[in-house]
Every structure is written in structure tokens, then in C-alpha cells.
Amino acid sequence: MPAKGWIEVNEMHCKGCELCVTACPQGVLELDMSRLTPKGYHPTHIYKDGCTGCAICALVCPDAAITVYREVVKRTAPAVA
Ligand code: SF4
Ligand code: SF4
Numbered sequence: 001m002p003a004k005g006w007i008e009v010n011e012m013h014c015k016g017c018e019l020c021v022t023a024c025p026q027g028v029l030e031l032d033m034s035r036l037t038p039k040g041y042h043p044t045h046i047y048k049d050g051c052t053g054c055a056i057c058a059l060v061c062p063d064a065a066i067t068v069y070r071e072v073v074k075r076t077a078p079a080v081a
Contacts, residue, residue, distance in 0.1 A: 005053020
């Protein structure tokens with residue numbers, strides 16, 4: 001099962017350049033055309049399921065506007081018979 005991830009976008013820094021949208025291998029990012037940042041740009045956001053927390057979007061963002069989180073699944077050891 002692929003890892004589950006999500007992102008937070010610092011809207012004081014995002015300038016809507018779409019580099020992260022293009023780079024996301026899962027195709028889950030788009031600019032939110034219904035909203036504007038305080039600086040007047042459409043911010044990026046996740047618009048569908050599928051983020052794996054790979055952090056490529058954060059690496060390509062020239063303004064370090066993205067923080068990536070990844071869900072960690074802790075496996076318990078199987079019971080010994
Ligand atoms: S790469 Fe950074 S600045 Fe550009 S749209 Fe994505 S979050 Fe915003
Ligand atoms: S962490 Fe990876 S999968 Fe998730 S939005 Fe960023 S580039 Fe896409």
C-alpha cells in the first residue's frame with residue numbers, strides 16, 4: 001500500500017508559479033482558482049486523493065512554501081503461536 005501524505009502551503013510565500021503542480025508525480029496538485037493569497041496569487045492545493053508524501057513538490061518550490069507530512073504506519077509484531 002503506498003504511503004499517505006498531505007501538504008501545507010504557506011500562502012505568504014506561494015506565488016502560484018505551478019512548478020509543484022507540474023512536478024507532482026501523482027498529479028494531485030492544482031492552483032485553487034477560487035482563492036487568492038494575501039499577495040494576490042492563486043495558491044496551490046491538493047484537489048484529489050493520492051498524495052504519497054514524496055516531497056518532490058517541496059523540493060522544487062523556489063519559495064519553500066510547502067511542508068510535507070507523511071503518515072507512518074506502525075506495524076505490530078505477529079503473535080507467536
Ligand atoms: S512551487 Fe511553490 S510558489 Fe510555486 S505554486 Fe507551488 S507552492 Fe506556490
Ligand atoms: S508530496 Fe509528492 S505526491 Fe504529495 S503533493 Fe507533493 S509531489 Fe505530489
